[in-house]
Amino acid sequence: MKEKTLHKNKNLKKDDETYSLILYNDNINTFDHVIKSLVEVCGHNFIQAEQCALIVHLRGSYEVKKGSKELLNAMSKSLNIKGLTSIVIH
Numbered sequence: 001m002k003e004k005t006l007h008k009n010k011n012l013k014k015d016d017e018t019y020s021l022i023l024y025n026d027n028i029n030t031f032d033h034v035i036k037s038l039v040e041v042c043g044h045n046f047i048q049a050e051q052c053a054l055i056v057h058l059r060g061s062y063e064v065k066k067g068s069k070e071l072l073n074a075m076s077k078s079l080n081i082k083g084l085t086s087i088v089i090h
Contacts, residue, residue, distance in 0.1 A: 017090070021065040021072045024085040025056045034084065038064060041078045 021042070023034075031053050038049035042065050055062040064086075065072060072088040079086040 018066050019069045019072050020063045020089050021075055022061050022087050022089055023052065023056050023064045023079065024061045026085055029083055031057070033082070037079055037082045037084055041075050041082070
């Protein structure tokens with residue numbers, strides 16, 4: 001079977017491309033607070049939020065969400081207001 005190569009659509013605007021919301025570990029917030037924040041802000045279910053919190057704790061950072069720049073910037077701001085450290089990257 002021949003493999004197909006996927007090509008990036010060059011007609012997409014830069015804003016249509018996918019961005020990543022990165023959450024960083026800290027020694028201040030509890031697991032419960034991080035999990036609750038991910039559920040409230042990112043729309044994760046409890047299990048998904050719990051897994052993200054554990055990965056962030058073990059690795060130091062983790063991509064917790066992908067999406068548009070505008071949406072992720074709003075989520076990052078909300079997480080930062082809750083005392084978590086997050087950024088949006090391309």
